[in-house]
Amino acid sequence: CALKFVAIIIQQEVIGRRLGERVTIRAACQINSTFIRAARFVLTQPGCTFGKMMILCGGPDWPTSVLTGILRLSCVKMLIGSLPVVLIIIPSTALGACLAMSNRQGWEIVSKLVTLVAGGSQLGVSVGFAAVIERAASMHANAIASLPYDDEVLALESQQRSRERAWRTASDWNRDGYPRSARVVLTTAALLGVTGCHLPLFVRCFERVTVADSFTGPPLHGNPLNVVRGVQGWTVICCFALASALLYGHRKWLNEQASLILPIDDVAGNAPEMQEQALPAQGAAEEDAKDVAEERVVEEDVAEGLVHGVAGIPERPMPTAAAGSSNSYYAPNPGVSTHTAAEGGRL
Incomplete structure (x- = not known):
């Protein structure tokens, strides 16, 4: 306790x-x-x-x-x-x-x-x-x-996920550039591990020891290595030791490959964020283009109105010419009807 x-x-x-x-x-x-x-x-x-x-x-x-x-x-x-x-x-x-x-x-x-x-x-x-x-x-x-x-943990977990994606890419046997030597190393390690696991099923490789047995008595007799039984026992140990060494080397190589893939994976993973950041700029550009198009339409309308002599004239009620008056200021422009002039003022 x-x-x-x-x-x-x-x-x-x-x-x-x-x-x-x-x-x-x-x-x-x-x-x-x-x-x-x-x-x-x-x-x-x-x-x-x-x-x-x-x-x-x-x-x-x-x-x-x-x-x-x-x-x-x-x-x-x-x-x-x-x-x-x-x-x-x-x-x-x-x-x-x-x-x-x-x-x-x-x-x-x-x-x-x-x-x-x-x-x-x-x-x-x-x-x-x-x-x-x-x-x-x-x-x-x-x-x-x-x-x-925890924001710091969230950031670290995001980095770990990127690392895992790079690791999966580096460990893919079907990818281009995966060397044959790496496949041989990994296959050999797997065979050694399987041999070490299954050999004790057919041959007695180790002595049976319980917590009740004396350290100085049989089968240890004061030496813990006596638990290994003959060549077959040392064969199992060597299989596991060699398999562990091969797996360690293969894992170290995969770490190096994942480090090379990681920057590319980060760029690909950040693509949606880059697209989201680009959307406001794209929207602003579209708004600017729309404004320019509207200004051009207004300019064309103004130019057309000037041709007809009605553009730029403020909209106001047209006074009625006095009977018998010859003042041309109140008279409609030649070739332009009163209805057309009123519409031109509203343009």
């Missing part, structure tokens, strides 16, 4: 509260995911609730304890809420003791019984943890949705 509480303190105060200022730590906790946001909502509620205890006791140390440190929650209150974890630790500790005594007469039945109790307690707290998260996510969806997102 003491080790559990010490682990909670270290994870909350050191990793969560201190190292939680780093965006990589917060991203590793998936702080923007719906699951963690629901846990965040429950943990930040006032008081010591059943939901808090289920999350603190049933949730994994990472990211539960680290999340409490990132949220700057009280360490003392989190330890108090974690006290029921003793009910889970006791059956697990008893199970280990029973397994150590399983080679003695009468302890085999007790070991099986304690195994059921320990498994049931672990299953129960896990189901309770999942039920609390699901209930919070469904009943308080609006409140959880209103919680702020």
Whole structure:
């Protein structure tokens, strides 16, 4: 129990509260995911609730304890809420003791019984943890949705998605430029891994050792390498070691290829944003062209009106010439009817 509480303190105060200022730590906790946001909502509620205890006791140390440190929650209150974890630790500790005594007469039945109790307690707290998260996510969806997102983590996740796209492109066997040597390396590593996994099924490669066996007794006799049985055992180890080395080299090469593809992928990924930025400029250009066209139409109308001698004349009622008057100012222009002149004034 003491080790559990010490682990909670270290994870909350050191990793969560201190190292939680780093965006990589917060991203590793998936702080923007719906699951963690629901846990965040429950943990930040006032008081010591059943939901808090289920999350603190049933949730994994990472990211539960680290999340409490990132949220700057009280360490003392989190330890108090974690006290029921003793009910889970006791059956697990008893199970280990029973397994150590399983080679003695009468302890085999007790070991099986304690195994059921320990498994049931672990299953129960896990189901309770999942039920609390699901209930919070469904009943308080609006409140959880209103919680702020971590912008730095969002930016990092966007970069990671770009990296993943570049990685998938680089690891595509069907793409142009994928070298044959890389295919040979990856195929060889796969064959070595399959050989190492299936060889122990046909040949005994390792000695059987349990927690109840003495280190100085058979089959170890004080040397841990005695667990390897003959050439077949070392063959399995060599297969896994060589396969791991080949996979490491292949992965390193893929990282270099993804780094070369990443700038191109970023440009392609930002194409929609560039199009959105170009839309306002395109709309402004269209508006300018429309204005120019309208001005040209007005100029043409004005020019046509000048030809007929009516453009530029303000619209006003045409006075009626006095009877017998010869004043040409009030007389209509030759060739232009009164109706046409009135329409020209409205142009």
